[in-house]
Amino acid sequence: MFNMLKSVMLLAVFTLFSFGLHAQIIKDPTTWSYEVKKETADHYELIFHLKIKEGWHIYAFDPGGDGSLLPPTFNFDKNANVVLKGKVKQHGKLISETLEGIDGVVNMYKNQVDYVQEITAKANTKITGKQEYQVCDDHMCLPPKKKNFTFEITDAVAATEATTTPAATADTAVVATSAAGTATVTDTTITAGSNVATAAVQTNSGAATAEVKTAGVAPDAAATPGSNSLEGKSLWMILLLCFVGGLASVITPCVFSMIPVTVGFFLKQSEKKADGVRNAIYYSLSIIIIFTIIGLVISALLGKNAPNFIATNWIVNIIFFAIFVIFGASFLGAFELTLPSSWTSKTDSKANTKSFSGIFFMALTLVIVSFSCTGPIVGSLLFSTAAAGRFVPALGMLAFSTGLALPFAVFAIFPEYLQKLGKSGGWLNAVKVVFGFIELALALKFLSNADLAKGWRLLDREIFIACWLVIFTLMTFYLLGFIKFSHDSELPKNVFGLPYLSVTRLTFAMISLGFVFYLMPGMWGAPLNGLGAFVPPMGTQDFVIGSGGGGGEGGGxxxxxxxxxxxxxxxxxxxxxxxxxxxxxxxxxTYFDYDEALAASKKTGKPIMLDFTGINCVNCRKMETQVWSKPEVMQRLKNDFIIASLYCDYDKELLPKEERYHSKVLDSDVETVGDRNEDIQATKFGSNSQPYYFFVDENGNKLADNGYAYDPDVQKFVQHLDNVKAKFKASHP
Structure with missing residues (x-):
C-alpha cells in the first residue's frame, strides 16, 4: 500500500511539473507485445501485437498517399536454424481515408494491429532483429522509432507435446511497462503441456519477469483480417463517377446506335405497349445484372490487402499504365478491341422476347458487341475502384450499368422522345477520340505512382504537367477541327458550304482549353490545389518561379x-x-545539418531558427504555407536568421560508422540523418514532436526559454521572431 501511494504521489508531482513545460517529450503511444505460436512440429508464427492509444495511427505496409509516408519494417537477423516463410503480414482493421495535407488515399491502422511472420525452425534458437515504425495523429507524426526484438523457440524438437499448449493472445501476451517506457520481450519460455508462460521482459528502466496464464483464452480478435472502410462521401463520389461513366458509354457509337433499334424492336414485337415497356425494363435489368456480376467476380478475386497493393505497388501501377495506354490507343482508332465472334453467335442464338432468359441473352449480346466501346471505360473504372476497396468494384459496376441501362428503359416508357434522339454520325466517333485522350492522361497518373514509389524521377511534377498540357492541348485542337484521324468524318457544313462547329463541340473545346490554361502556371510552381490528388508533390518540382534565376522576390x-x-x-x-x-x-x-548551421551563424552573425520538421508532417506544411509565406514573416526569415530544416524522419541517408552512437534519451541507436536530428531535438530541447521551432546562437545556446510549436497566428510568430532577434543583438553588441 505504501508503494502504491508513493507511486501515485510521484505521478501527481510529475504531472504538475509537466504542465509548466512548453516543449516536452511525447511518450510513444504504442504498446508492443510478442508471441511465439506453434503450428506444427517445426512451423511457427512470430506475432508482433501492437496496441495504439486513441487518436493515433500507424501506416500500413502500402501506405498510399503521395509516396512520403513511412510504413513499419521488421528486419530479422540471419539465423542458420530459421527459415523465413514469405514476408511479414499485417492483420487488423484496415482504414483507408484521405488526410488533410496528404495527396491521395492513406491506408492505416488504429487501436490495434498484428504483424505475423511465419517461420520454420530447425532447432531451439533465439530469433533477433530490429523493428522500425512511426505513429501519427491528426496533427503531427512522431519521429520513427527503432526497437530490438527477440523471440525464443524452446520446443522445436518436442513436436508431439506442443499441441497441448494454448497460445497467448494480444491481451495476455507477455508485456510489461514502466514509467520510463514500453517493454521489449527479450526472453520467452513456453513450457509444453502447461498453461503458464514465463518471460523475461526488458524495460527502459530495467528487467522484469512476467508470468502469463494462457488456459482458456479466446483467440485474438485483432488477428482477424479486417475490411477496408471508406468515408461515405468518398464512396458516394466513386459511385457517382461510375454512374456518369455509364451515361458516357451510352453516347459511344456501339451503344448509341442500338437504343432506337432495341427499343423499337421491343415495342413492335409486343401486342401491348405495357408488354414492350416490361421487356425493355427486363432488358435494362439484365444489363445491370451482367455488369454487377463482373464487379462481384473482380471483388471476389481481390485479396484482403489488394486495394493497398493496387494503389501503391509500382509493378501493378506499371501494368495499369500499359493497359490504359492500350485503351487510349483503341479509342483514338489505332485498333479495335473485340471479343471473339463465336461469343456473339452463341448468345444471339438464345436471344428472344418470350422469356426473361431470352431477354437476358439479348442484353448479353449487346454487352459483347459493344465491348470495343465500353471495354476501355469498364476496365478503367474497375481498376480505379479496385484501388478504393475490396467490394467497391461490385458497387461501381452496379452504378455504371444503371447509367448505361437507364436510357433503354426511359425511351421504352416515353417512346415519343425517341424521335428527338440525335442521329448517329461523326460526332459519336469524336466522343470516342475524346475518351482516348482522357485515358492517356489517366495512364500517366499510374506511371507517376510507380515513379514516386521507386524514386526514378521520370515524371517530376513539371514533366507530368507538361505531358498533360500536350494531351489536353491536342484534344482542344481536335475538338476545334484542326486535327483529324483517318476514321473521322468531315465536320458538318452550313448553308454556305463551309464546315462549322456545333455548340456542344465548341463548349467542350472551351472546357479543355480552360483546363490547359489552369495547368500552365503549374509549370512554374503554382500549387494547382484542385489537382492535388493527381499531380506529383511539389518537392519533385525542379524550378519554381521566384526561387532562382532572377525571377521573382526570392532570387535564390x-x-x-x-x-x-x-x-x-x-x-x-x-x-x-x-x-x-x-x-x-x-x-x-535553408540548411539541413545542425553543425553546418552553427558554422554559418558564426560567419554571418545571425541567430539560428532550428526547424524540426518531417517529410510527411501535415502541420509543418500548414505552418509553411499559412505563416512562413506571409511577407512580414518571410522578410525576417530571409534577412535576420539562419534557417536549419532538420527532418526527423529522413532515414535514407546513413551516417558514417564513426558518427553513429546510442541515444540515451531515445533509447535507440542513431544511425541515420533523421535519427540524429531526432536525438538533437530530444536531447538538447526536450521535445520530439513536429513542427517545433527553437532559436539558438552560434554556440547552440537558447535565445528563448521555450520553443514555438504549431500555431498559425502570424502576428504571434512575428513577435516571437522579433523577441529572439532583440535578445541575440543584446548578447552580441
Whole structure:
C-alpha cells in the first residue's frame, strides 16, 4: 500500500511539473507485445501485437498517399536454424481515408494491429532483429522509432507435446511497462503441456519477469483480417463517377446506335405497349445484372490487402499504365478491341422476347458487341475502384450499368422522345477520340505512382504537367477541327458550304482549353490545389518561379549563398526534393545539418531558427504555407536568421560508422540523418514532436526559454521572431 501511494504521489508531482513545460517529450503511444505460436512440429508464427492509444495511427505496409509516408519494417537477423516463410503480414482493421495535407488515399491502422511472420525452425534458437515504425495523429507524426526484438523457440524438437499448449493472445501476451517506457520481450519460455508462460521482459528502466496464464483464452480478435472502410462521401463520389461513366458509354457509337433499334424492336414485337415497356425494363435489368456480376467476380478475386497493393505497388501501377495506354490507343482508332465472334453467335442464338432468359441473352449480346466501346471505360473504372476497396468494384459496376441501362428503359416508357434522339454520325466517333485522350492522361497518373514509389524521377511534377498540357492541348485542337484521324468524318457544313462547329463541340473545346490554361502556371510552381490528388508533390518540382534565376522576390535557392557568401552543402542534393513550396518560391536559403548551421551563424552573425520538421508532417506544411509565406514573416526569415530544416524522419541517408552512437534519451541507436536530428531535438530541447521551432546562437545556446510549436497566428510568430532577434543583438553588441 505504501508503494502504491508513493507511486501515485510521484505521478501527481510529475504531472504538475509537466504542465509548466512548453516543449516536452511525447511518450510513444504504442504498446508492443510478442508471441511465439506453434503450428506444427517445426512451423511457427512470430506475432508482433501492437496496441495504439486513441487518436493515433500507424501506416500500413502500402501506405498510399503521395509516396512520403513511412510504413513499419521488421528486419530479422540471419539465423542458420530459421527459415523465413514469405514476408511479414499485417492483420487488423484496415482504414483507408484521405488526410488533410496528404495527396491521395492513406491506408492505416488504429487501436490495434498484428504483424505475423511465419517461420520454420530447425532447432531451439533465439530469433533477433530490429523493428522500425512511426505513429501519427491528426496533427503531427512522431519521429520513427527503432526497437530490438527477440523471440525464443524452446520446443522445436518436442513436436508431439506442443499441441497441448494454448497460445497467448494480444491481451495476455507477455508485456510489461514502466514509467520510463514500453517493454521489449527479450526472453520467452513456453513450457509444453502447461498453461503458464514465463518471460523475461526488458524495460527502459530495467528487467522484469512476467508470468502469463494462457488456459482458456479466446483467440485474438485483432488477428482477424479486417475490411477496408471508406468515408461515405468518398464512396458516394466513386459511385457517382461510375454512374456518369455509364451515361458516357451510352453516347459511344456501339451503344448509341442500338437504343432506337432495341427499343423499337421491343415495342413492335409486343401486342401491348405495357408488354414492350416490361421487356425493355427486363432488358435494362439484365444489363445491370451482367455488369454487377463482373464487379462481384473482380471483388471476389481481390485479396484482403489488394486495394493497398493496387494503389501503391509500382509493378501493378506499371501494368495499369500499359493497359490504359492500350485503351487510349483503341479509342483514338489505332485498333479495335473485340471479343471473339463465336461469343456473339452463341448468345444471339438464345436471344428472344418470350422469356426473361431470352431477354437476358439479348442484353448479353449487346454487352459483347459493344465491348470495343465500353471495354476501355469498364476496365478503367474497375481498376480505379479496385484501388478504393475490396467490394467497391461490385458497387461501381452496379452504378455504371444503371447509367448505361437507364436510357433503354426511359425511351421504352416515353417512346415519343425517341424521335428527338440525335442521329448517329461523326460526332459519336469524336466522343470516342475524346475518351482516348482522357485515358492517356489517366495512364500517366499510374506511371507517376510507380515513379514516386521507386524514386526514378521520370515524371517530376513539371514533366507530368507538361505531358498533360500536350494531351489536353491536342484534344482542344481536335475538338476545334484542326486535327483529324483517318476514321473521322468531315465536320458538318452550313448553308454556305463551309464546315462549322456545333455548340456542344465548341463548349467542350472551351472546357479543355480552360483546363490547359489552369495547368500552365503549374509549370512554374503554382500549387494547382484542385489537382492535388493527381499531380506529383511539389518537392519533385525542379524550378519554381521566384526561387532562382532572377525571377521573382526570392532570387535564390536552397544551395545558393546568402549575402555573406555562405551557403549550405551537406545533404542539399538529397533533401531538395522535400523542400516545401514556400522555400522554392521565395528563394529561402535553408540548411539541413545542425553543425553546418552553427558554422554559418558564426560567419554571418545571425541567430539560428532550428526547424524540426518531417517529410510527411501535415502541420509543418500548414505552418509553411499559412505563416512562413506571409511577407512580414518571410522578410525576417530571409534577412535576420539562419534557417536549419532538420527532418526527423529522413532515414535514407546513413551516417558514417564513426558518427553513429546510442541515444540515451531515445533509447535507440542513431544511425541515420533523421535519427540524429531526432536525438538533437530530444536531447538538447526536450521535445520530439513536429513542427517545433527553437532559436539558438552560434554556440547552440537558447535565445528563448521555450520553443514555438504549431500555431498559425502570424502576428504571434512575428513577435516571437522579433523577441529572439532583440535578445541575440543584446548578447552580441
Amino acid at each position: 535557392s536552397a544551395s545558393a549563398p546568402d549575402n555573406s557568401g555562405v551557403h549550405p552543402v551537406k545533404y542539399v542534393q538529397a533533401m531538395r526534393i522535400y523542400e516545401p513550396e514556400v522555400v522554392k518560391k521565395f528563394g529561402l536559403v
